[in-house]
Each structure stands twice: as C-alpha cells, then as structure tokens.
Amino acid sequence: MENLNEGLVLHTASHLLHRAIAAISGVNEQELEYSYNEATPDNPPEVVVWERYEGGAGVSEVFENTLRTNPVAVYQELLGSILCPIDLAESSTWTSVEQLRAELAQRWCLPEDNELIIRVVEEAEAERQVQIQQQEQGEEERMMCQPPQGHDGCPACIHTTYCTERDNQNLSVSRMVGEAILCCFVQQVSREEQEVLSNQAIVQGFKQSHILSANPEQGLYDVMIF
Ligand SMILES: [Zn+2]
Numbered sequence: 009m010e011n012l013n014e015g016l017v018l019h020t021a022s023h024l025l026h027r028a029i030a031a032i033s034g035v036n037e038q039e040l041e042y043s044y045n046e047a048t049p050d051n052p053p054e055v056v057v058w059e060r061y062e063g064g065a066g067v068s069e070v071f072e073n074t075l076r077t078n079p080v081a082v083y084q085e086l087l088g089s090i091l092c093p094i095d096l097a098e099s100s101t102w103t104s105v106e107q108l109r110a111e112l113a114q115r116w117c118l119p120e121d122n123e124l125i126i127r128v129v130e131e132a133e134a135e136r137q138v139q140i141q142q143q144e145q146g147e148e149e150r151m152m153c154q155p156p157q158g159h160d161g162c163p164a165c166i167h168t169t170y171c172t173e174r175d176n177q178n179l180s181v182s183r184m185v186g187e188a189i190l191c192c193f194v195q196q197v198s199r200e201e202q203e204v205l206s207n208q209a210i211v212q213g214f215k216q217s218h219i220l221s222a223n224p225e226q227g228l229y230d231v232m233i234f
C-alpha cells in the first residue's frame with residue numbers, strides 16, 4: 009500500500025481532473041499537462057491542468073462552461089476514473105449485472121440507466137468472463153486492481169499514459185484515494201440546506217441543478233458540492 013500523504017492525494021486529484029478535462033473538452037490527454045503544489049504556510053494545496061500547446065483548443069473555457077451548465081457530466085467523468093471494471097470484476101458482492109447496476113447507482117446517487125453506470129457494468133461483466141476463462145486455462149498472469157495481489161489503481165481506471173511519474177505511477181496515485189475524493193463531492197442534505205445551496209449555485213453562475221437524486225417525501229437530497 010502507498011503511504012497516505014498529501015502528495016498521493018494531490019497527484020490522484022490531478023489525474024481525476026486531467027482525465028475529466030480531456031474527456032469533457034474532447035482533446036487527447038496527451039495535449040494536456042498537469043501538476044500540483046502541496047500546501048505551504050501561505051498557499052492552499054493546488055492542482056493545475058493546462059494545455060501543452062500555446063493557442064490550444066480553449067479547454068478551460070469548455071470545462072468551466074460544462075461545470076456551470078451540466079455539473080452532472082463533470083461528476084460522471086470524475087467518477088469514470090475510479091469505477092474500475094477490473095476491480096469490480098473481482099468483487100464478490102454481485103452475481104448479476106442488474107445487481108451491480110443497482111449497487112453502483114445507489115452508491116453514487118445516479119439513476120440505474122445512467123450511461124456511465126451501464127458502460128462500467130458491461131465492462132465489469134466482460135472482464136469477469138475473461139477472468140473465468142483465464143482461470144480455466146490456468147493462466148496466472150492477469151491484471152488486478154486490488155491490493156495485495158495487484159496495485160490500487162490500474163490503466164483501466166486512475167492511471168494515465170502521460171503520468172509525470174511514469175514507472176512509479178503505481179505508488180503515486182490510488183484508486184481508493186480517488187474514491188474518497190469523489191465521496192467529498194456528494195452530500196446528503198435536508199430540503200432547507202438544499203435550497204440554500206441552490207441559491208448559492210445560482211449566484212456562482214451554475215445554470216443547472218446539482219441534485220443527483222432526491223427523496224422529497226423524506227426531505228432528503230443527494231447533492232454535488234464543487
Ligand atoms: Zn483499476
């Protein structure tokens with residue numbers, strides 16, 4: 009296991025942001041660079057993603073605009089980096105795709121027919137079939153995304169081809185830390201709190217609801233906090 013330190017958290021956050029910005033703005037990850045700075049007495053910690061080439065595609069504008077108009081899309085892209093089909097295929101908590109869909113939808117406050125949920129579940133199911141075949145054929149070498157047999161993170165989730173740590177990527181980022189970061193974005197609040205947050209969002213220029221799921225009878229709302 010990696011040591012849980014500020015560098016690991018910030019590097020993991022960099023990957024989440026780097027991959028989400030590339031996906032949202034439709035540019036290759038290769039065209040973006042990222043870095044992070046640990047907190048100093050004068051400055052808070054910071055994660056930065058920028059375009060490698062001058063006069064690029066204006067990705068920061070596209071990303072900012074999407075964050076304001078469709079925050080759920082941003083949440084989904086961030087989530088895409090931590091929902092790992094390799095890891096899920098190993099999980100013993102599900103026996104059918106319907107079950108896994110329901111489990112993930114509930115865990116991440118998204119509808120079961122959400123496109124990311126459907127895709128990840130299909131990939132996990134396909135990966136499980138491959139694993140079963142490999143086991144039958146007695147193949148030992150298969151990719152794992154779960155300690156202790158594998159690393160905590162793999163190319164199917166939080167890893168990127170363009171990691172600044174190259175060969176040390178396994179120790180520099182963590183899928184589980186990414187999951188914990190994503191958890192911070194989702195909070196369950198009361199109706200009153202939800203109204204306050206909605207008004208704040210409007211002031212900040214958000215144009216669409218940040219409610220992920222709502223249970224009006226109980227007055228509970230799952231909302232995103234960016
Ligand atoms: Zn993985």
Ligand SMILES: [Zn+2]
Nearest residue numbers: 171172173180
């Ligand atoms: Zn990296």
